[in-house]
Amino acid sequence: MTQIVVVSHSHAIAEGTKELLEQMASGVTIVAQGGVDGGIGTSYDHIQSLINELDDDALCFYDIGSAEMNLDLAIEMYEGAQRVVKVDAPIVEGSFTAAVKLSVGASIDDTLDELTQNFG
Incomplete structure (x- = not known):
């Protein structure tokens, strides 16, 4: 299944977004990267x-x-061999939309189409 990667300047934003997505879209792997050396x-x-x-x-x-x-x-x-796509959508709303879509079995392409429709 397609994973969601959240990259933020803030550890709290990255981890908070991950927590939200995990609660709302179980079964989708969420990886968070935020902040540098505690800042x-x-x-x-x-x-x-x-x-x-x-x-x-x-x-x-x-x-x-x-x-x-x-x-x-x-x-x-x-x-690597995996497909890794940067998505130009709001970090919380976009990743939330993607996680929910993926959690119901959508493909990566269907999810990208949904994101384009919702966020341009």
Whole structure:
């Protein structure tokens, strides 16, 4: 099943989003990456490590600035066999929509179509 990756500058936002999604869409694996060394920020190395450890396809959501830049670079450098897609949608609303859609058996492409319809 497709996983959801949440990348935020804030550990609390990443973990809070993960907690929400796990409660609302059981059965979908949610991976959170937020903050750097207990503070605000993102790290290419942390995101790259997370992406390289994925064991299934993934839809990746991010919040602002360097989260997007580091996620883009991590996906570009990814050499694994899984499909890893950055999604341009609000981090909470978009990942929530994706998690619910995936939890009822939708494919990654059907989920991406739903996200495009809802968030452009």
